[in-house]
Amino acid sequence: MNHIYKNKHALVISYALIGCLLVFAVTSKASIRDSISDPYGSIITAHAMLKHHTLRLNAFASRINFDHHGIIELGDGIYDGYPPGTALLSLPAVYIADLIGRDLLSTGGITKTQINIISVVNPTIFLLIFLTGTLYVKPVESFIITTVSYFGSSLSSSLSTALWSLNFETLIIMVCLLILAAYDRGRL
Numbered sequence: 001m002n003h004i005y006k007n008k009h010a011l012v013i014s015y016a017l018i019g020c021l022l023v024f025a026v027t028s029k030a031s032i033r034d035s036i037s038d039p040y041g042s043i044i045t046a047h048a049m050l051k052h053h054t055l056r057l058n059a060f061a062s063r064i065n066f067d068h069h070g071i072i073e074l075g076d077g078i079y080d081g082y083p084p085g086t087a088l089l090s091l092p093a094v095y096i097a098d099l100i101g102r103d104l105l106s107t108g109g110i111t112k113t114q115i116n117i118i119s120v121v122n123p124t125i126f127l128l129i130f131l132t133g134t135l136y137v138k139p140v141e142s143f144i145i146t147t148v149s150y151f152g153s154s155l156s157s158s159l160s161t162a163l164w165s166l167n168f169e170t171l172i173i174m175v176c177l178l179i180l181a182a183y184d185r186g187r188l
Contacts, residue, residue: 007155008139015143016130018183020123023150028119032161039114041070041080041165044089046094047104055084063105086165114163121167122159126150135185139178 044057044064052059057071057078064071064078072081080087093116095105103109126146133142150156159167181186 008063009086012131012134013146014146015139016127019126019130019143019147019150022147023126023153023156024119026151027122027160028115034141037068037162038070038165039081039086040065040068040110041082042084042086042090042163042165043104043110043113045080045084046090049091049096051097055079055087059151083165084167086163088101090117090163091167093120117163118167120161121154121171124160125155125167125170125174128171128178132174132178132181151175 001053041057044060045055046104048054048057057064057080058076062080072079090113093113097113097116099110102113104113105173129150130142130146133145136142137145155170158164159170180188
């Protein structure tokens with residue numbers, strides 16, 4: 001019995017690793033990038049939070065692309081017009097990008113930072129879907145269901161183009177579903 005248990009864990013790890021590597025490859029090499037949209041403001045806002053401890057983008061006014069539809073002027077302040085959740089959750093990656101000297105006000109720097117973030121978040125989403133499935137079906141079945149669901153739906157095509165709030169929303173929802181499923185199966 002212990003031998004079967006070890007083999008199941010080896011299968012789970014193998015399938016999880018294969019799936020995460022596939023998602024990482026697709027995400028990190030996706031050809032369509034939409035960086036001058038919602039994500040533009042999110043990365044700059046995270047940068048402002050780290051550098052100036054504020055959501056206001058005034059300190060960066062001379063370098064901000066005001067053609068970006070999400071940047072708004074409100075009173076005497078310049079802000080990203082989108083909720084700050086994505087910026088908040090991006091803080092660790094933006095901090096690291098700043099440490100390595102990436103220009104977080106340039107389109108290139110913003111795009112690279114987004115790619116770095118989604119190249120971690122998206123495989124994690126795949127992993128959470130897969131692990132949730134293994135609570136109900138065999139690892140191979142969960143791998144097939146997860147792979148078809150992820151790559152055959154808008155998850156892959158939407159989540160791999162840029163850093164949307166959808167990336168973090170999906171991640172948080174999948175963590176919640178895994179916890180609920182584990183509880184349901186008596187694993188918590």
